[in-house]
Amino acid sequence: MSLPYAVLGILTYSPMTGYNLGKIFNKSVNYSWTASLSQIYRELGILEKKGYVLSDIQQQDDKPNKKIYHITNDGKRAFDEWLTDFPEFFSAPKRDEFTLRLFFGSKVGAVELIKQFKRFIEERQNFKQMMVEGKKTLTEMIKNAKKNETELSIQQDEIFWHFIVKRALMTNQMLIQWAKECITELEAMLSQEKQRSE
Amino acid sequence: MSLPYAVLGILTYSPMTGYNLGKIFNKSVNYSWTASLSQIYRELGILEKKGYVLSDIQQQDDKPNKKIYHITNDGKRAFDEWLTDFPEFFSAPKRDEFTLRLFFGSKVGAVELIKQFKRFIEERQNFKQMMVEGKKTLTEMIKNAKKNETELSIQQDEIFWHFIVKRALMTNQMLIQWAKECITELEAMLSQEKQRSE
């Protein structure tokens, strides 16, 4: 539902190849949206049929030829329409394997779950570090993609990217806090059980 | 990937109809997992072919007949295997329309975005209220589904459901905080712009 607009939106910054688009997507995985390369290639094909993008082939001798996509006026119009048409409800359906397993936590056992919570915290701490480095690369990548333009327009975007990064970091911090509290409660439960059996 | 196990997991509590399963799923939407009724009916069909569940038809004169599904030993084994086989990474791919639009925030404009952030906060505050009431119903529903059993086994589950509810509430609170901070930053930006243009 959003993928075509995400693709169009990226192309408003600069014409680029499907491969390049994939790179930007996969950098923004950590922030808000994921898409695989094959998905992007397929989507670009659909968008071209609709007349929302056009492509030019750029010959290259040393590397495979590039197919550079750029957005058309029709595409821009479609994107703008989507952009300003905010959905009535914001919350997306959640599907989270870990929480699902937690739902059946009594069948897993507290000892095992404490282990898993600790792994969970570790993963989150690694993510935190990645984010600090990751923010730079996204900005740089878009700068690279539009070498010929001024940097002024990117500057305007930075506050919004900062919002997204902030959200990701806050979410992360909150989840670490949550996991720690769960561990504490589970350990309390375990020591109570021990006392009762003694 | 997880849907079949979610279905099997619910059926370990008690045999029930597809309709009933759907109810439980839709109550747990707010917590961790969503599935539509049609998805559940299809999945039950697949699970029956695999021999993970079996069904008995219960005649009813006043209402449509019930098809009551129960889990088989094979099904239990498959569920247990999944349950104890935690994935290497916990984080699920994120697809969030609101954050995606934020990514292109400079094209939306600060004034419009402040409006949207306020709607976002409102939705979250409504959600908060729903959760407080919602927790009871899930517990009650499972109690209803297994009238004939003791309440002891549900008691063991409650700590884990409490973890899930807690996570949802913490996420919610954090998002409200985030949105408020974003509004503050956007308003600061707007007043700066005004000053410059005067």
Next chain:
DNA sequence: AGGGCCATGTAACCTGTTACATGATTGA
């Protein structure tokens, strides 16, 4: 010599959404 990056996609499959079809009971 082997893996990673650049660069293109296709095809099969799995999962999720939406719309349709049917029909009785119960409460506002």
Next chain:
DNA sequence: TCAATCATGTAACAGGTTACATGGCCCT
């Protein structure tokens, strides 16, 4: 009387994942 709840599903479609296929350059 009209909507909601109980109860079953099917069919078409949309979106996402995984595997396959090709091939040269660059760095270790």
